Amino acid sequence: MRKTKNTNRDKRCMSRWLFLLCALAFAALLSEGATAVQFNCTYKTSCGVGETGVLRAENDTGGYNNAHVQLINYTGAAYAYTLCCETDGTHNLNAACSHKNATTVLRAYNTSGNHIQTPAGNPTTYPERICIALSPGNLTCEYVNTTCSAGYSPFVSMASSETNSGAYNQTNAHIGNYSWYRLNVCCQGGNSPPSVPTLIYPLNDNTSVFERNITFDWSDSNDPDSDPITYDLNITSNDPNCVVEEEWKNLTASTQTSSELSVDCVYNWTVRACDPSQCSNYASVWNFSIPSVIGINFTVNKTEFKSMNNNEKNDTSDNKPPPFTVENTGNVRANVSLKANDGLFTSVALNTRYFQFKARVNEAGAFDPSTSQTTYANVSAAYKTLFGDLNYQSDRDSAYVDINITTPAGEEAGYKSSVIQIYGTYSP
DSSP: OOOOTTTTTTTTTOSOOEEEEEEEEEEEEEEOOOOOEEEEEEEEESTTTHHHHHHEETTTSSSSSSSSEEEOOOOOOOSEEEEEEEOOOSEEEEEESSSTTEEEEEESSSSSSSEEOTTSSOOTTEEEEEEEEEEEEEEEEESSSSSSTTTTTEEEEEESSSSSSOOSSSSSEEEESSSSSSSEEEEEEEEEEOOOOEEEEEEETTTOOOOOSSSEEEOOOTTTOOOOOEEEEEOOOOOOOSSSOOOEEEEEESEESSSSSSSSSOOOOOEEEEEEOOOOOOOOEEHHHHHBBBBBBEEEEEEEEEEETTTEEEEEETTSSOOEEEEEEESOEEEEEEEEEOOSSSSSSSSSEEEEEEEESSTTTTGGGSSSOOOOOOOOOEEEEEEEOOOOOOTTEEEEEEEEEEEOOOOOOEEEEEEEEEEEEEEE
């Protein structure tokens, strides 16, 4: 570092000195598919516990075959029979068409009781929807002239004739129990898992991650059934010396910050998305490593003692003048040493009591006092221990370096300066 003179000093003062100490810092770099849900539907005069009424039916002469249909939410005189449905106990049914998972199973001519059609028909003629919502999951229905397909449960049968001798029109129809007519309405509850997340950060094969508390990031998944989504994050390492094998479950956000990970270790990570019934496959496993890095930075890199007389002593312990301030900007603890490039005085050499240093607390827990130089020691041309285990965590990574000088009795007046260097090494 180039020496800088104070041009404002009084040049007539021959028995006093001005001192400017500057510092240099050196850093060492070291090294899944859908699941079927079946349900049962039965005509009853009233639904029991765990059953959901989805429509009402009544024949002109009594009974529920060859019947008109009334919407379940009709508030007038109710038909005598209700089609009551129940599931396996782990899924809920709802007849509200406003439900987010609602599937239109049939359409009705009006709410108070009349003919029906399949959802494929003209909605202007049959504007009223008969719905079933399955939660979690979704519902699919088929309209077949045979028995229900495997995995599907019978719902109702329908036709536009009052006989079951062959008519199976899909509109202007009466309703009947399953197999009363040839056109059967069969439904199946199902759940599709969310999409597999896409990993974002840290990147695969990344060897330059610096932070040790990593905020993992991945894409939001989509659920075909509009179910709520959570995530499972898995972090592992094949090295037994590497700290942390973590798994977070039921995360509601697509980011998560880890606990502190080890340096110079290879970590694997992956994520999957889950709805209340099912999880996706895990994303392809990515790996990363965190190299050990020491960064030593002077946030205050000079101190100036102003004028002093022979045999006068002063130091920075009262912050007048200010001490040097050292910060560990790396990601591992550092053992830090100090030396001077040149002597401060011409009449005495380095490594004498006239030019000294020591470590002092700035942030609590920043260094280990037992392995640090906490009392004044002579500044030398060779490195001497300054800080032991200087911390890297942001709330405890800064410490002071105090300087103590005594002007020798025989030192001639003039501008005095010296450059200090520090050096950090990894402290495992």
